[in-house]
Amino acid sequence: MPREFEIRRQVTLPATPAQVWAAITAGTSGWMFPTESDDEAEGYRLLDDHQVLDWTPPERYALRAEQPDGSFNALEWVIEGRAGSTVLRFVHSGMLAEEDWDHEYDGAAKHTDFYLHTLGQYVSHFPGRAATYVAADAPEASLAPDGFTRLLRALGVSEVGDKLEVGLAGEPRTAVVDHLDDWFLGLRTDDALYRVFGRNAWGAPVGVSLHLFSRDANAVSSGKALRGWLDTVYR
Structure with a gap:
């Protein structure tokens, strides 16, 4: 019940x-x-x-x-x-x-x-700005206990405030880590928010969402780039 x-x-x-x-x-x-x-x-x-x-x-x-x-x-x-x-x-x-x-x-x-x-x-x-939303689940290998930490290692993330170059939406951008704990990662660029969900902790694949604020953002090409990157992390 x-x-x-x-x-x-x-x-x-x-x-x-x-x-x-x-x-x-x-x-x-x-x-x-x-x-x-x-x-x-x-x-x-x-x-x-x-x-x-x-x-x-x-x-x-x-x-x-x-x-x-x-x-x-x-x-x-x-x-x-x-x-x-x-x-x-x-x-x-x-x-x-x-x-x-x-x-x-x-x-x-x-x-x-x-x-x-x-x-x-x-x-x-980004108050009031419209976003192009893209989301993808990582491959089945991300269901493993180390699925989330594997992605963190691939990005080179260690703590909140880190700055790194990431290409989750295609062209590399400088991002700052705005959130990090055992389950979630938040990255912020000057025109996007990238969110990583360690859902392997609850029996689901690791998930990533992109909130793209640039006017020329393309959901199709960004989604393809994101899925390609996830495939390289979990191959």
């Missing part, structure tokens, strides 16, 4: 409430992943079949999806302006399978922290 969960987070972001609102409702490809638009929802940015429960710009945004089996998934963002910054309170609640609850909750909680960190990078360095 499914069992309920709740993830609560509060972060302070160096942006205005309007900038944060735009990021979580219309700019999700710049820091998370693209969400679908519903023409009947007056421009609301939705996740799958979630119903909008509250749309109060720029203060509160709430979604909920009910499933036939009685389970649900709900998300809420509450935004509060402070002097020179914005406090964002985020709640993700729903239901997970009882037999693997701890494992799934751990993955969801850690991904939440990384996504919110990336949101901070987006509103700090």
Whole structure:
């Protein structure tokens, strides 16, 4: 039987409430992943079949999806302006399978922290800018226990603040390490955010997403370059 969960987070972001609102409702490809638009929802940015429960710009945004089996998934963002910054309170609640609850909750909680960190990078360095989003999973070999660390070694990453040349989207760029822990890596260039997800910790391939802010970014060529690079890392 499914069992309920709740993830609560509060972060302070160096942006205005309007900038944060735009990021979580219309700019999700710049820091998370693209969400679908519903023409009947007056421009609301939705996740799958979630119903909008509250749309109060720029203060509160709430979604909920009910499933036939009685389970649900709900998300809420509450935004509060402070002097020179914005406090964002985020709640993700729903239901997970009882037999693997701890494992799934751990993955969801850690991904939440990384996504919110990336949101901070987006509103700090690329506020309001449209992004070309590219994502790819690494080959099956990345499922190994050392799958994530293998990629870190290939890049030559050691700590936050490192600067290195990376060619994940094709042409090499100078990137700074903005995040590094046992599960996730964040790289920032002057026109992109690169995110690496060590999902081998939860039984899935290592994943990489590119958030490209240059106007001439090409999803097809960048995706091909990313998949080619991943193939060389895990061959």
